[in-house]
Amino acid sequence: MLVKDRLLIPGPSQVPPQVNSAMIRPIMGHRSNDFSKLHEEIGQKLKEIFQTENEVLILTGSGTAAMDASVSSVVNEGDPVLCIVTGKFGERFAELAEAYGADLTVLEYEWGDTYDLDEVKRVMAEKKYKLVCATHNETSTGVTNNIASLGELCQKHDALLLVDAVSSMGGMxxxxxxxxxxxxxxxxxxxxxxxxxxxxxxxxKRAIEVIENNDSKNYYVSLKKAKKSQSKWSTPFTPNVSLFYALDAACDMILEEGLDTVFARHELLTQACRKAVEALGLKLLAKEENASRTVTAFTGDVDTEKVRSIMKKKYGFAIAGGQDRLKGKLIRIGHMGYMDIVDLLGCISALELSLKEVGYPVELGTGVRAAMEVVYEGGRA
Amino acid sequence: MLVKDRLLIPGPSQVPPQVNSAMIRPIMGHRSNDFSKLHEEIGQKLKEIFQTENEVLILTGSGTAAMDASVSSVVNEGDPVLCIVTGKFGERFAELAEAYGADLTVLEYEWGDTYDLDEVKRVMAEKKYKLVCATHNETSTGVTNNIASLGELCQKHDALLLVDAVSSMGGMxxxxxxxxxxxxxxxxxxxxxxxxxxxxxxxxKRAIEVIENNDSKNYYVSLKKAKKSQSKWSTPFTPNVSLFYALDAACDMILEEGLDTVFARHELLTQACRKAVEALGLKLLAKEENASRTVTAFTGDVDTEKVRSIMKKKYGFAIAGGQDRLKGKLIRIGHMGYMDIVDLLGCISALELSLKEVGYPVELGTGVRAAMEVVYEGGRA
Known part of the structure; x- marks a missing residue:
């Protein structure tokens, strides 16, 4: 029976048709004036979305390439680096710092918790760090860390702050x-x-200064090279031209919807998802005050892998399980980017049917009703 | 706030991404061998879907063009034609027969009802008709007429039977x-x-014989010309080449899913939709035994136009209202073609929220629960 594919893992996420259409524009030469002009226009849009006056570099590679470029462009062998780890992607920063020979301090927290600000304060008071790495939105657990407080602390101690917002930027x-x-x-x-x-x-500006005076051994993943090229709206190596077209279209969609509206939509999806999960008697991993607005993780007295398998096979929903130490113990629903409330209501309906099929006690309609009440009470206009 | 477009009117319906992709293949010359080969392959696939050993002609035009071609290729001025009218598209046959100067008999029934076989028997016993026109699936009311009985009757009286299956072929x-x-x-x-x-x-074969010996005054909408060209896997005029690519892809999707599975899916969508509508205290227009499996029409003590407007604006669902004499009195949900059960569950959720917003008494979750019970009890594998 026809089942549509519905990609609700915590990334990659769904691509809007208008973005797909943009990608089939004919490839242009990446050293042409037309491409530079496109690059410059995108650069302005990215600044708005990042809420920054500074430059946003574009690298052809994954989020990890950007993390690698950031660590390797700042860190020299023996540099003191503090990594705050609250999940799998926090660990990745530690792995990168280690790979580039940093003098590494790791503060690790339970998966599902956020970091402890007082402990970070104590640790940073004891030693001067060149770089502090932290995850804004921990994809593996659906937890959001407080970055504002960390920013103040790093300013005070004159340490650079590097933040992974891979799964939150554009949604939170x-x-x-x-x-x-x-x-x-x-x-x-x-x-x-x-x-x-x-x-x-x-x-x-502080980061640029450090990077330009740094003697990094990286080659492709070099922010110094990217910065130098981008000052002429160029790239050091061949960029993914089609994705630049797509990026331009996606930035337009985000800015036309309006950042505040985009954030409100992600908030609505989060609240509807959390209320549904609770109504179904499942257990949310993140506390409300630390809950991610792009991914919701939960567990419960149920075979999560079997539920996920039914969700995919019968209803087309690709949702995620746990990673590493939470493998087989968690369900993660991504609600980021090109997703609206009807997508979520469909997902909750399918979740209920799948839970019932594996024998979990569920009165059909319980979860979706809870989600609908959030929508209705929110006076969603 | 981002709201995805969800096309659930009773046609045009949603187009699968793989069909959209097929359409961007480069245009080929319509007199080329490659095009003939494609045409021939499609011809075989159409026969399977039509459940016929006979030829299926492809015309570049709308469903009405095909209805026009059929009537005008068979009817000469003064020919006795019987039109069985159970809704707007039945009326169209009568308009066509009239336009081509037929000696027209119309049997008209209440919109929402099916035709009365005994009455048709009486009428056909009284006069010899060259052509009988009937609607299989009346899009305007969500009613399906019994065609098998009509076919027997036409055989007996040696009348040609012309059937409009515009909104049902491929789904029923x-x-x-x-x-x-x-x-x-x-x-x-x-x-x-x-x-x-x-x-x-x-x-x-009977139709071919009549058409080939007919002196019709049509030009573009000529089945005689289409038949003559298609015998060499060609077309009399320039065909819509992109839609031929799309048609090939869509036939593959239908045949790969399997006709029986396609029909079972439409049955599931229909039952889930009907049970949800009833659970919400709304009134189905078609009786169960005559209910279309591609469109469900209902009414109720509610401002249907306001509900439709909220459905579209807040949840992206384009659903239809009533046509002509049922304008403003009806809601019609199309559930045909590229649609699965999650699409319907989302639609019912949005319907409930929209009903509640206009003050209709609804306990959120009632409709979607009824639909989910149909899914669950159907042991949908």
């Missing part, structure tokens, strides 16, 4: 400049509504 | 040959999952 209210983030990293394939293949990094 | 079990239908007409934009622009007509 991220104030790059107001939060004093020196390197804000994201990728194309989440709330940006693009296929995978581009990474973005914004650079503060 | 239509046995062109077994039902003795001489001219079976459909269009591309309903359960065939294509954009509008093509019409199809299958021709029985």
């Amino acid at each position: 209210d991220i104030k790059t400049d107001a939060w004093h983030v020196d390197l804000m990293v994201t990728g194309s394939q989440k709330a940006f509504m693009l296929p995978p293949g581009l990474g973005f990094v914004s650079l503060s | 079990d239509i046995k062109t040959d077994a039902w003795h239908v001489d001219l079976m007409v459909t269009g591309s934009q309903k359960a065939f999952m294509l954009p509008p622009g093509l019409g199809f007509v299958s021709l029985s």
